[in-house]
Amino acid sequence: MPGNIQRDRLKPERTQAFTQVLEQSLHTGYTVLAEGGCSIDAVIAAIVVMEDSPLFNAGKGAVFSHEGRNELDAAIMDGTSLRAGAVAGVTTLRNPIRAAHAVMTKNQHVMLIGQGAENFAAEQGQHIVDPLYFYEQHRWNQLQKAIAAEQIALDHDIDDDTVAENDEKHGTVGAVALDRKGNLAAGTSTGGLTNKRFGRVGDTPIIGAGTYADNRSVAVSATGTGEMFIRTAAAFNTASQVRWLGRPVADAADHTLSEIAVIGGEGGLIVLNTRGEYAMRFNTSGMFRGVIHNDRIAHIEIF
Ligand code: ASP
Numbered sequence: 001m002p003g004n005i006q007r008d009r010l011k012p013e014r015t016q017a018f019t020q021v022l023e024q025s026l027h028t029g030y031t032v033l034a035e036g037g038c039s040i041d042a043v044i045a046a047i048v049v050m051e052d053s054p055l056f057n058a059g060k061g062a063v064f065s066h067e068g069r070n071e072l073d074a075a076i077m078d079g080t081s082l083r084a085g086a087v088a089g090v091t092t093l094r095n096p097i098r099a100a101h102a103v104m105t106k107n108q109h110v111m112l113i114g115q116g117a118e119n120f121a122a123e124q125g126q127h128i129v130d131p132l133y134f135y136e137q138h139r140w141n142q143l144q145k146a147i148a149a150e151q152i153a154l155d156h157d158i159d160d161d162t163v164a165e166n167d168e169k170h171g172t173v174g175a176v177a178l179d180r181k182g183n184l185a186a187g188t189s190t191g192g193l194t195n196k197r198f199g200r201v202g203d204t205p206i207i208g209a210g211t212y213a214d215n216r217s218v219a220v221s222a223t224g225t226g227e228m229f230i231r232t233a234a235a236f237n238t239a240s241q242v243r244w245l246g247r248p249v250a251d252a253a254d255h256t257l258s259e260i261a262v263i264g265g266e267g268g269l270i271v272l273n274t275r276g277e278y279a280m281r282f283n284t285s286g287m288f289r290g291v292i293h294n295d296r297i298a299h300i301e302i303f
Helices: 012-034 039-051 096-106 114-123 137-148 161-166 226-231 234-245 249-262
Strands: 072-078 084-090 111-113 173-178 184-190 211-213 218-224 267-273 278-282 289-292 298-301
Touching: 012 039, 012 173, 012 289, 012 298, 039 072, 039 096, 039 173, 039 184, 072 096, 072 211, 084 096, 084 114, 096 114, 096 184, 111 114, 173 218, 173 267, 184 211, 184 218, 211 234, 218 226, 218 234, 218 249, 226 234, 234 249, 234 267, 249 267, 249 278, 278 289
Parallel strands: 084 111
Antiparallel strands: 072 084, 072 184, 173 184, 211 218, 218 267, 267 278, 289 298
16 A cells, blocks of 8 residues: 655556556455445455565565564454454464454454464464465565664665665555445555564554444545554544544545644555545555446556
């Protein structure tokens, strides 16, 4: 999704690579909806495509923590029932978004962390991988750079030469969807921040911060400096503005982002209501984003 993507540093072949995965993600999610599937399944399908790609800071392309581990977070929420599921700090789950869904549907709790989440996911037949599956050289280089600079950073904020060369400046992934029955869902998946320590967990798996869905307002997925998204309850905040103040979705997103900016944060939000009105807003220089409607054409934008 978002970040300080520099127009002049983003090479055409990299743009092409990201665009291709985003298109695949949009088409995969849309196919679920076109076949009469529910918004939750569409969100999962769309996110799995991005988790399986090394390009994004989620699943296969996740950033490294200070200890050199890939600690993944994800959440999903169903706007019809307000049911939600999340996992945090997991290191062996190939698709954390599927594990979050298993928590939502097969467990009485909302959030499971670390080893416990992994044990539960294994019991549920989730795909377990060796932590080495997540190793990507450019992410490792980003960590070394961040450690040297004593920096804890969004993956796209590290000014690593290798990174700049490869234009690897793209983060957390998320999806929102509206199905034929008029039901909303939202999901988000991330590796968090490069060089994070001490079991740090960001906004992504926190319901109301990085992820939220309620048919009475909107579905929201967020990306950015997680601490500020937690402190502003960004996703719920956006939903509440739509629900209680009647704000258009774009205005609500902008309002939330400006509150985040006031406390020193940055990032982006994707927001969708049951009328199909949506907004993809950010206060960074760019955010890879896309939308697909009934015409089945994937529209992708960066800046
Ligand atoms: N929001 C994520 C986190 O703070 C990071 C990101 O969006 O790239 O963990």
